[in-house]
Amino acid sequence: MKKRIGILTSGGDCPGLNCVIRAAVSHATRTFNWQVVGIPYATQGLLERKTVPLSIHGWDLRGIDPLLNMGGTILGSINKGDTLAHADEILAGYEAIALDALIIVGGDGSLEIIHQLAVLGHWNLIAIPKTIDHDVAFTEHSIGFDTAVNTIVDAINRLIFTAASHDRVMIIEVMGRNAGHLALHSGIAGGADVILIPEVPYTIQGICNHLTELREQWQKKFAIIVVAEGISVCTEDANNPSTCTTAKCGQGQYIAEKIANCSHHLIDTRVSVLGHIQRGGIPSALDRLTATMFGKVAIDLIAQNQYDQMLAWQNGKVVTFPIQDVIDKNPSLVDPQGDLVQTARSLGIYIGE
Ligand code: F6P
Secondary structure (H helix, E strand, C coil): CCCCEEECCCCCCCHHHHHHHHHHHHHHHHHHEEEEEEECCCCHHHCCCEEEECCCCCCCCCCEEEHHCCCCCCCCCCCCCCCHHHHHHHHHHHHCCCCCCCEECCHHHHHHHHHHHHHHHHHCCEEECCCCCCCCCCCCCCCCCHHHHHHHHHHHHHHHHHHHHHCEEEEEEECCCCCCHHHHHHHHCCCCEEECCCCCCEEEEHHHHHHHHHHHHHHCEEEEEEEEEECCCEECCCCCHHEEECCCCCCCHHHHHHHHHHHHCCCCCEEEEEEEHHHCCCCCHHHHHHHHHHHHHHHHHHHCCCEEEEEECCCEEEEEEHHHHHHCCCHHHHCCCCCCHHHHHHHHEECCC
16 A cells, blocks of 8 residues: 655754655665655644655756755754644644654654654654753664764864864864763763763862872873863852752853853863754764664664564664653763773763762
8 A cells, every 4th residue: 555654844043854765765765666745844834734845856956866964854843842832733734734644853852752742743753863962761772973073083183183283272162962972972982081071070179189190190281172052160169069959051151150160260262062063964874774774774663563563773773662662761871980081081081080
């Protein structure tokens, strides 16, 4: 039976989303001769009953297929709004669009909301994890994370030389919400001296002692500090937890000011907030590969009428988990006792207490 499949991208964009669309459309049309439509702006498109026809023909620019290396999402996305307040209209919109199944490419927030809608509306849903934060449970790769890590490492590669030339401490604030995966992976891969993540408590004294040791014992006068945006900062007294908050804003600047104070302004600091640069750019080879496999397997699952599953990457393979199990386990944070944290410590990186 010829099926009509919908696909939408939801939450913050990231490189690799278009690769999923490309793979799903290619497999659905070439292998099964099904029709695939895109839903623009995620649930907003469902609410407005909008679809975009997707075809393997029509993307070519003189034979070039732009979707493979194009960042962002051609379908558009939303990462805010009170979606469930409009549940009835969205459910009616879904009915009107008349889909046999829906593929959602989203992070933990989108997964939860769209799963609730799918239960209410008895949708045939398949979920694919994407997030630069890497905080979706059960999957070793989430689309966008590898590219973001590479973008941060590229920034560190550049900052190291200017830091060394001026004997400065360069502080790089990175995204990740409440998870420290981005900071930890990029900090180790980029050769950081200090990595601060929400999952491991740090002290200003610990950071300052480490910088002093680097200077006095190892004659290393510059340093690279990677700060996750989700770390807690203390507005008044760093020893009084009641004045500490994880409110997102200016974490890198806070650490810079504390280092200036504890070094009596002898250490010169500069702060780079990478911001949405981490969400841009062309997808890495790993993100393209993961996205392509996920897109293909999503179509295979629909062919087998297996729904309510999220795809995950484990041990070099695409596997599936019930979406509810994933939601129950989210968010997936850094294990403070895990191998990566221990590896960072073994390299002499200060990563908290
Ligand atoms: O979840 C992805 C993410 O990029 C986070 O790392 C970051 O905190 C947030 O989205 C930024 O959201 P916005 O694009 O709304 O500023």
